[in-house]
Amino acid sequence: MASYLVLTSPGAPKSDDKARFIADRFSWIAFVFPAFWLLFQRQWVAGIAVALLQGFIAFATPEPSAAGFLIELALRLLIALEGPAFVASRLQARGWTMQAIITADDLVTAEMIYDHEAAETTSVAAETAWQPPVLPVAVAKPADGRAAVGLFENYGER
Template sequence: MATFLVLIPPGAASGDEKARIIRDRFSWIALFLPVLWLLWHRAWLAAALAFAVQSLGSAVADHPLFGLAGLGICLATNLLVALEGPSMVVAGLTRRGWTVDAVITADDRATAEEIYYMQTPAGEAEPRESVLLPASETSPRRHAPMLGLVGFKEGR
């Protein structure tokens, strides 16, 4: 079973046909081609940052003493994009005004689309309340950073 996030454009009603369904999963393509994967998904800022970090890692990898550290930087960048790439895409869409309308657990994308459009009334005039994710900033409960770690507003 996979988790799918359904995002609707600004001002659209729930069940809009322009909704984007994004699967939250590990991406093998993003592991091997992180910058191209981010560009394909229109995450321009994240792609530029990944390119800069990988360029730095490649420059450090040429040094005889720090070569292994440079390879580690490149590998860490690839792994971060492969694990968190869909979250970067969702964050970019929410910055542009899109809202998370539903979180669906399904076997594949076709099943997730079927579940989403079957549970949404076709003639709904106004948008539904936005879905509150566990890492949402709207949570009344706040935690301080633990063990010297940086706080991430209760997110991952």
């Protein structure tokens, strides 16, 4: 099962048809072609940096060595595991809102679950004006309001 991050464009309602689903899981394409995958995902700076770093590793270790292999493997694993979090962070920086994190077997099932939850929320909101209880600020969200997705927390805590 994979987790799907559901993001909606700025100002769009939760039941938006153009919501973007990002699978937060290991990506084999990103593992095999990390720089090209980043460039394809419009991560221009990271893609160019990874391409330059791979070129530097190839130049610095002209003959096969364990150190060069381990550095390249670590770079590929980082991109394959954290690539979807990079994409989600870029969208959130552009004003997109993370609406939900859904665990499902495939994209179709995740879309069905999200549509069902959005329809329930809409119908309940139309019938009654009940508001959820207010949570303390420390529990409600991180310091800068972004969700922590991926291996590394991106809001400055240790």
